[in-house]
Amino acid sequence: xxxxxxxxxxxxxxxxxxxxxxxxxxxxxxxxxxxxxxxxxxxxxxxxxxxxxxxxxxxxxxxxxxxxxxxxxxxxxxxxxxxxxxxxxxxxxxxxxxxxxxxxxxxxxxxxxxxxxxxxxxxxxxxxxxxxxxxxxxxxxxxxxxxxxxxxxxxxxxxxxxxxxxxxxxxxxxxxxxxxxxxxxxxxxxxxxxxxxxxxxxxxxxxxxxxxxxxxxxxxxxxxxxxxxxxxxxxxxxxxxxxxxxxxxxxxxxxxxxxxxxxxxxxxxxxxxxxxxxxxxxxxxxxxxxxxxxxxxxxxxxxxxxxxxxxxxxxxxxxxxxxxxxxxxxxxxxxxxxxxxxxxxxxxxxxxxxxxxxxxxxxxxxxxxxxxxxxxxxxxxxxxxxxxxxxxxxxxxxxxxxxxxxxxxxxxxxxxxxxxxxxxxxxxxxxxxxxxxxxxxxxxxxxxxxxxxxxxxxxxxxxxxxxxxxxxxxxxxxxxxxxxxxxxxxxxxxxxxxxxxxxxxxxxxxxxxxxxxxxxxxxxxxxxxxxxxxxxxxxxxxxxxxxxxxxxxxxxxxxxxxxxxxxxxxxxxxxxxxxxxxxxxxxxxxxx
RNA sequence: GGCUAUGUAGCUCAACUGGAUAGAGCACCUCACUACGGAUGAGGAGGUUCGGGGUUCGAAUCCCUGCAUGGUCACCA
Numbered sequence: 104x105x106x107x108x109x110x111x112x113x114x115x116x117x118x119x120x121x122x123x124x125x126x127x128x129x130x131x132x133x134x135x136x137x138x139x140x141x142x143x144x145x146x147x148x149x150x151x152x153x154x155x156x157x158x159x160x161x162x163x164x165x166x167x168x169x170x171x172x173x174x175x176x177x178x179x180x181x182x183x184x185x186x187x188x189x190x191x192x193x194x195x196x197x198x199x200x201x202x203x204x205x206x207x208x209x210x211x212x213x214x215x216x217x218x219x220x221x222x223x224x225x226x227x228x229x230x231x232x233x234x235x236x237x238x239x240x241x242x243x244x245x246x247x248x249x250x251x252x253x254x255x256x257x258x259x260x261x262x263x264x265x266x267x268x269x270x271x272x273x274x275x276x277x278x279x280x281x282x283x284x285x286x287x288x289x290x291x292x293x294x295x296x297x298x299x300x301x302x303x304x305x306x307x308x309x310x311x312x313x314x315x316x317x318x319x320x321x322x323x324x325x326x327x328x329x330x331x332x333x334x335x336x337x338x339x340x341x342x343x344x345x346x347x348x349x350x351x352x353x354x355x356x357x358x359x360x361x362x363x364x365x366x367x368x369x370x371x372x373x374x375x376x377x378x379x380x381x382x383x384x385x386x387x388x389x390x391x392x393x394x395x396x397x398x399x400x401x402x403x404x405x406x407x408x409x410x411x412x413x414x415x416x417x418x419x420x421x422x423x424x425x426x427x428x429x430x431x432x433x434x435x436x437x438x439x440x441x442x443x444x445x446x447x448x449x450x451x452x453x454x455x456x457x458x459x460x461x462x463x464x465x466x467x468x469x470x471x472x473x474x475x476x477x478x479x480x481x482x483x484x485x486x487x488x489x490x491x492x493x494x495x496x497x498x499x500x501x502x503x504x505x506x507x508x509x510x511x512x513x514x515x516x517x518x519x520x521x522x523x524x525x526x527x528x529x530x531x532x533x534x535x536x537x538x539x540x541x542x543x544x545x546x547x548x549x550x551x552x553x554x555x556x557x558x559x560x561x562x563x564x565x566x567x568x569x570x571x572x573x574x575x576x577x578x579x580x581x582x583x584x585x586x587x588x589x590x591x592x593x594x595x596x597x598x599x600x601x602x603x604x605x606x607x608x609x610x611x612x613x614x615x616x617x618x619x620x621x622x623x624x625x626x627x628x629x630x631x632x633x634x635x636x637x638x639x640x641x642x643x644x645x646x647x648x649x650x651x652x653x654x655x656x657x658x659x660x661x662x663x664x665x666x667x668x669x670x671x672x673x674x675x676x677x678x679x680x681x682x683x684x685x686x687x688x689x690x691x692x693x694x695x
Numbered sequence: 696g697g698c699u700a701u702g703u704a705g706c707u708c709a710a711c712u713g714g715a716u717a718g719a720g721c722a723c724c725u726c727a728c729u730a731c732g733g734a735u736g737a738g739g740a741g742g743u744u745c746g747g748g749g750u751u752c753g754a755a756u757c758c759c760u761g762c763a764u765g766g767u768c769a770c771c772a
Contacts, residue, residue, distance in 0.1 A: 135715065145714060147752060157752080183752075184715060227772065269772065408770060417698080418768085425770045432772050462699065463767050489701085490765075497765090526734065544734095556708065559700075561765065563707070572734060574720040575708080582734050590731055620711095627711075639709065639719090646719085649735060658731045695734080 108172070112144060115167040122152040133616070139179055140186030141616065147183045157183035191607045194615045195668070199601040201618055202671055208621040208682060210254040217255045218449050221247045221486075223456035224261040224373070228360045229269040230298035232367050234491050234498060234506040234564060235458065238553050241688060242488055243456035244373040245554055245634040248686045253629035258447065262379040262439050265357050267432075271338040273297050274352050275331070276304035286359050292509070294363030297356050302500070307331050343429055367508055372546070372688050377446075379439055385430040388438025391475060392423045400474045411471060421467055436468050437475070444479055452482050454632075459487040459559070486632050489561035491553075506564070515545030518570040519578075528695070540692055544578050545570075547689045551577030554687050555638035575642055577689055580680060583645040584691040587677040590657055592693075594670060601671050602664040610651040614672050617644050621679050625686075634687055641683040648676045 109129045116124055128148055134140035146153075146160045153160040161180035165187070168175045174193035179186050201207055223243020226236055247257045277284070277300040286293045308331050315325035326332070341349045368374065392409055395401035401411045401423060409424040423433055444450055455465060465485035472480035491498070498505045519541040523529055529537055548570060555575070556562045572578035607615070620640070628636035657673065660666040681691050 130714080132711070132714080136718095137716075143715085147714075150752080182715065264772070267772065406770090422770055427770080429770085431770070458766090459700070460766055461772090464772090466699095487700090492765085522734075528732080528734090552707095560708090561701070565707075571721070574734095576720085576734085578734060579720090582732085586732055586735085593731070623711085635709090636711095642719085650737090652731085653727090653736045656730055660731095694732090 108142065111168065111172050112164070115164060115171055116149065116152065119163055119167060120152045120154075124149070124152070134186050138181060138184075138186050139188065141189045141612075142187050144185040144187065145183065146180075146185055161185035191604070191612075194607060194612055195601055195604060197619050198615050198668075198671060198675070201615075201675055202599045202601060207675075208625050208679065209252045210622070210626070212254045212256070215254060217451040218258075218447065219250055219255050219452045219454060220258045220260055220443060220447065220450055221250070221454045221456065222260050222262060223247075224368075224375075225264065225457070226261075226364065227264045227267075227269055228294075228297070228357050229273045229301045230500075231292070231294040231363065232508040234508065234511060237371065237508050237511070237549070238488060238491050238562070239456055239458065240368070240371055240373045241550055241553050242486070242558055242634065244371075245637075245687050246454070246456070246486065246632050248688070249625065249628045249632075249634065249637065252625050252686060255629075258376040259374065260377045260379060260443070261375055262381060262384070263361075265380050266342065266353075266382045266385065266435075268335060268339050269301070270353065270357070271335045271342065272304040272308075273301040274349075274356055275335050275338055276300040276307065277356065278352065280307075286362070292363040292366065293359030293361070294367075297360050297363075304331065304335070339429060340427065370512055370546075371508070379442065381435045381439065384438035384442050385435035386438065387442055388434035388436070389424065389430055391437045391441060392434055395423075395471075395475055398475075411474070413467065413470065416470055418463075418467060418470075421471070423471075433464070433468065433471070436464075437471060440468070440472060440483070441477070444477070450479070450482075452484060453479075454484045454486050456486045456488070459489055461485075462487055486558070488558040491562055491564050494563065494565050506566070511549070512546070514566075515549045515570060516541050517545075519545035519548065519572070522572055522578075523695070540695060543690050543692055544572070544581060544695065547577030547581050547684075547691075548572055549577075550687055550689050551580070551638060551684075554634040555642070557635045558633055577684075578695075580641055580645045580684060581689075581691050581695060583648055584677055584680045584684075585693060585695045586652070587648070587673050587680075588693040590673055591670070591677070593658055599671065599674070600667070602667040604664050604668050607668070608655070610647075610654050611668065611672060613647055614644075614651055614676060617647055618672075618675050618679055621683070624683075628686075637683050637686050641680055641687075644676060644683075645680060648673075 108131060109126055112129050112131075113124060113126075116122060130145040130148060132143050132145070134143045144161075144164065146157050146164065149160055149164070150157060153163065155163070158180055161183065165178035165180060165185050168187060169178060174189050175187050176190045177188045221243055224236065224240050226232060244259070247259050250257050277297075280303055281300060284296065286296050289296060291299070308329055311329035311331055312322070312325040315329060316322060320328065338349055342353060392401060395411070396403050396409060401409055403409050404426075406426040407428065408422060408426040411421045411423055413419060413421055421433065422431055425431060440453065443453060457465065462485065465487075469480050469483045469485075472483065493504060493506065495504055523537075523541060523544070532540065553562070624636060624640045628634065651672070655669060657666065657669045660669060684691050
């Protein structure tokens with residue numbers, strides 16, 4: 104609609120001032136709430152062509168638009184702002200179109216569609232998932248869904264960091280001190296069990312360092328010479344040499360971890376189309392690095408290590424392969440990227456959902472891919488997000504302040520349960536139904552809380568406040584949806600026909616305007632890779648509906664046409680709420 | 696120290712990318728259920744948008760500068 108109006112404005116300007124102006128010079132925006140109107144034209148940029156005062160310019164354009172555009176009913180000018188009001192008929196017909204559109208808000212596939220691979224989660228296999236992973240998972244999943252809604256072809260993937268020194272640490276500690284403990288024997292979730300031995304390794308390592316320092320070594324020497332770390336390094340080399348015993352242990356312990364992760368992913372509601380394992384890609388990376396040496400873009404040093412000199416690009420020397428020939432993080436990332444493009448040659452964009460602590464890493468990665476001659480290097484994008492802090496500061500595993508993902512989800516469930524019990528609205532639900540509702544509400548609260556914040560900003564997670572369910576929260580929106588459903592349940596046939604009404608009130612108008620915005624919101628969220636855009640919009644919609652609900656009778660409305668209009672508005676609001684929340688990975692209940 | 700991000704009400708976050716009197720929620724103070732769900736709504740109070748310059752019709756937004764906070768500069772991942 105604004106596009107149509109833009110060209111009308113251009114037309115009018117041409118007639119008035121004999122000037123052709125580009126679209127970008129026509130600034131249309133939603134009229135602010137405290138002013139009268141639907142759409143506002145900013146006239147300041149037009150003064151150069153009108154050569155009269157802002158007020159006069161607004162007046163002239165306003166008069167011309169009322170004459171030229173049939174749905175522009177009236178206007179007013181405040182300072183340099185021309186506020187335009189549309190006819191009720193215009194908005195009613197907009198509502199009718201919305202009601203008749205399948206998958207309203209979503210953009211069908213077409214010429215603009217891209218093939219996009221979104222990587223997210225990608226944990227290490229040496230410890231369980233925590234709060235930081237939750238933000239990552241929710242963000243990656245939601246952005247994927249948003250891109251799909253924009254008509255793109257999306258594949259969700261992760262690369263599992265299943266090899267490296269970290270997993271060797273867990274393996275070694277388990278081998279030495281584990282006494283064959285298994286998830287079955289201990290009753291521990293697999294990822295938790297492996298994490299336990301990672302912590303055990305760290306403890307022993309610390310003790311050895313302390314002992315060496317006491318015997319006169321420097322801290323640096325102690326860290327390098329502690330027997331247990333040397334053993335771990337040896338194990339990594341054995342692993343790379345495919346030592347059968349080490350590989351067997353490795354496969355067993357990783358298997359435990361994957362089982363544990365699967366449980367967590369399932370509960371979080373995230374999924375993947377394909378999994379990559381670094382154990383399968385680091386060799387490709389090594390080959391790439393070697394070929395880079397041959398091509399002269401990388402350099403081999405005397406000790407055998409391989410580097411890339413990035414000083415001309417304003418960065419440092421970057422290690423790509425250790426002197427003992429083992430791979431580093433960067434090595435395998437190069438290999439993984441190459442493999443992905445081989446798997447999906449039509450790929451247009453590769454998105455990495457990874458925290459901003461790795462901004463530098465990805466800058467370097469993309470640069471290296473370019474140096475290796477991959478023209479698609481410029482299509483790689485680092486979806487960087489801020490860390491999650493606790494009121495006590497950073498999460499630190501050593502200080503035991505890590506918020507475990509499974510524990511947190513349990514807590515959310517319990518809170519939702521307690522809240523519902525307090526409201527006393529559980530009548531008629533079986534225990535099973537009630538539990539699934541609590542899960543929906545608890546997860547809704549958690550997901551909405553984490554996604555409503557702009558991804559690139561660091562966020563504070565206050566356990567006490569985050570589980571709040573009043574105000575700007577997931578359950579508030581879920582409640583609004585349930586309430587609408589409750590109204591709709593009471594009418595026999597849901598009518599999608601928009602009746603002929605002579606006028607609409609301010610609440611109806613505002614809601615239709617908001618509903619009308621939904622497609623633009625999805626587009627904006629896609630362009631910015633920001634679920635927060637969706638979250639804030641859905642909140643505003645729910646809030647506005649609640650105001651409408653208080654002001655306007657629906658079922659008891661005497662005028663049958665007005666009643667139908669309100670029912671359609673209600674129906675569409677519920678649809679858009681459900682649709683928007685789905686993009687965030689949040690389900691909405693019909694009753695709660 | 697270099698590079699990089701962030702700084703908005705007591706707290707947690709918005710602000711359509713340069714537009715009007717900077718908006719919400721929480722907390723605090725009022726008020727509203729014999730109409731459809733009170734996990735709600737209406738109102739009040741709360742601001743030098745970190746400080747200082749600049750650009751212009753107009754700045755939270757852009758530029759410069761200072762301050763604060765986080766991240767990062769590993770033969771860790």
